[in-house]
Amino acid sequence: xxxxxxxxxxxxxxxxxxxxxxxxxxxxxxxxxxxxxxxxxxxxxxxxxxxxxxxxxxxxxxxxxxxxxxxxxxxxxxxxxxxxxxxxxxxxxxxxxxxxxxxxxxxxxxxxxxxxxxxxxxxxxxxxxxxxxxxxxxxxxxxxxxxxxxxxxxxxxxxxxxxxxxxxxxxxxxxxxxxxxxxxxxxxxxxxxxxxxxxxxxxxxxxxxxxxxxxxxxxxxxxxxxxxxxxxxxxxxxxxxxxxxxxxxxxxxxxxxxxxxxxxxxxxxxxxxxxxxxxxxxxxxxxxxxxxxxxxxxxxxxxxxxxxxxxxxxxxxxxxxxxxxxxxxxxxxxxxxxxxxxxxxxxxxxxxxxxxxxxxxxxxxxxxxxxxxxxxxxxxxxxxxxxxxxxxxxxxxxxxxxxxxxxxxxxxxxxx
Numbered sequence: 001x002x003x004x005x006x007x008x009x010x011x012x013x014x015x016x017x018x019x020x021x022x023x024x025x026x027x028x029x030x031x032x033x034x035x036x037x038x039x040x041x042x043x044x045x046x047x048x049x050x051x052x053x054x055x056x057x058x059x060x061x062x063x064x065x066x067x068x069x070x071x072x073x074x075x076x077x078x079x080x081x082x083x084x085x086x087x088x089x090x091x092x093x094x095x096x097x098x099x100x101x102x103x104x105x106x107x108x109x110x111x112x113x114x115x116x117x118x119x120x121x122x123x124x125x126x127x128x129x130x131x132x133x134x135x136x137x138x139x140x141x142x143x144x145x146x147x148x149x150x151x152x153x154x155x156x157x158x159x160x161x162x163x164x165x166x167x168x169x170x171x172x173x174x175x176x177x178x179x180x181x182x183x184x185x186x187x188x189x190x191x192x193x194x195x196x197x198x199x200x201x202x203x204x205x206x207x208x209x210x211x212x213x214x215x216x217x218x219x220x221x222x223x224x225x226x227x228x229x230x231x232x233x234x235x236x237x238x239x240x241x242x243x244x245x246x247x248x249x250x251x252x253x254x255x256x257x258x259x260x261x262x263x264x265x266x267x268x269x270x271x272x273x274x275x276x277x278x279x280x281x282x283x284x285x286x287x288x289x290x291x292x293x294x295x296x297x298x299x300x301x302x303x304x305x306x307x308x309x310x311x312x313x314x315x316x317x318x319x320x321x322x323x324x325x326x327x328x329x330x331x332x333x334x335x336x337x338x339x340x341x342x343x344x345x346x347x348x349x350x351x352x353x354x355x356x357x358x359x360x361x362x363x364x365x366x367x368x369x370x371x372x373x374x375x376x377x378x379x380x381x382x383x384x385x386x387x388x389x390x391x392x393x394x395x396x397x398x399x400x401x402x403x404x405x406x407x408x409x410x411x412x413x414x415x416x
Contacts (some may be wrong), residue, residue: 002027005074006048007058008039012168013071014058017078019161024080072098075158083158093152097159101166104140108133109170116173134170147312149319258365259334259357265297269333269357276336281397289392295383299359302391302404303339303376305350317341317348324372331369335362338395342405350376351405353395 007014009032021028031037042048043055051067052059060068060077068074076084085091111130115122141163144151151159272292276285311317321339328335339352356362359380363373381388394400 002029003060003062004029004031005058005060006037006043006052007032009033011058012165015165015168016071016075016158016162017058017060019165020075020078020083020158023083023156023161024078026078028078072102072162075162079158082155083161085152085157090152090157094157094159097151098162101163104137105163105166105170108137109166113169113173147316149316149323258362262297262358265294265357267292267294267298269336269355273336276396282393286393286396289396290389293383297357299356300381300383300388300392301354301356301361302379302381303337303352303354306375306377308349311348311350312346314341314345314348317350321350327371328369330366331362338398340395340398342402349405353391 003026005014005017005028007030011032014030014032018028018030020026032039037043039057043052043057043059048059049055051061052069054069056069058069058071058074060074068077083094085094108130111126112134114120115127150156151163272285272289275288279285305311305320311320318341321341325337325339334357336355337352339350342349342351361373361378363369381391390400391404394402
């Protein structure tokens with residue numbers, strides 16, 4: 001049986017708990033709409049107030065009766081050790097950024113956003129002051145993220161989740177255009193914006209997953225067939241055990257295959273990848289690639305990162321590459337890439353060879369694949385040219401002259 005989180009739809013404070021639960025694998029039922037929970041009514045009932053005396057949401061109730069209010073406490077309780085910080089130092093740093101969100105982000109963000117939502121009266125002086133405070137806070141965040149991928153450690157923690165959820169309404173309501181015009185580096189092509197976009201996207205996904213009010217079903221015009229259909233639609237025991245998030249995901253229409261418009265190809269990407277991963281590249285995988293490559297069904301592209309001046313520490317550049325690959329995981333059956341970091345700290349570049357299904361860049365076929373690709377220049381190669389054959393050989397084998405690069409090959413930074 002899952003624990004219950006009481007909230008209202010699109011409550012960014014509740015997102016913290018929901019994201020923490022998803023990361024840690026905790027089962028969480030969301031009660032945010034009637035009849036399970038109606039904000040303004042259910043939270044004023046004697047039963048609710050006996051467990052949560054302030055009547056605020058989000059509020060958490062475990063299947064064992066354990067109750068918690070305050071979003072940070074709930075998110076912390078639902079997190080695993082990795083999210084909380086696996087060492088005393090990391091745990092303290094996570095707490096530092098959670099406190100930073102509460103004390104530094106939320107007050108000016110609220111002063112700026114609330115008038116746009118009609119929650120409070122607009123005051124020009126107060127709004128201008130709030131804008132300046134937001135600029136100061138974002139500058140602090142950006143400076144911290146200039147030398148690291150995540151706020152604490154080498155992976156997402158409760159610090160990242162809390163800070164970005166605190167920025168969510170600010171970003172959605174007023175700052176996207178403001179930040180773009182003021183050229184904040186937090187929205188530049190950097191590690192920080194990738195983290196920002198990822199967690200923003202995750203929070204928005206939870207907003208989309210909030211259950212919607214059900215509309216009364218139309219009555220079947222008196223027939224046994226109608227009654228039969230109703231019986232068929234009764235939930236199975238497995239469906240009844242779903243929490244609200246799982247049910248929302250299950251009810252989403254199956255995504256259309258982005259490559260459905262293309263004719264079937266004789267080149268099977270998985271077969272080539274097995275050869276590439278398990279056998280010698282030059283004597284087996286490369287010949288197999290050219291023997292089976294479908295020139296009509298696939299295309300080959302060269303990519304180069306547009307902003308080499310932003311590539312500072314090698315580890316950050318590596319994270320830039322691996323982050324892109326992780327976000328393109330659903331493209332793997334229809335694409336292959338070998339991307340290499342050349343050079344050294346503060347003097348490097350990122351280039352690669354990509355093989356795509358079809359004759360156009362695949363990124364435009366799905367919104368999920370478009371976070372990173374505009375940060376690169378793309379050049380389609382003539383598959384029959386010597387240039388293409390040389391590049392394919394060098395990038396697949398991770399060795400060669402790489403004459404088009406002009407920087408030394410960094411042997412330790414290869415991704416495929």
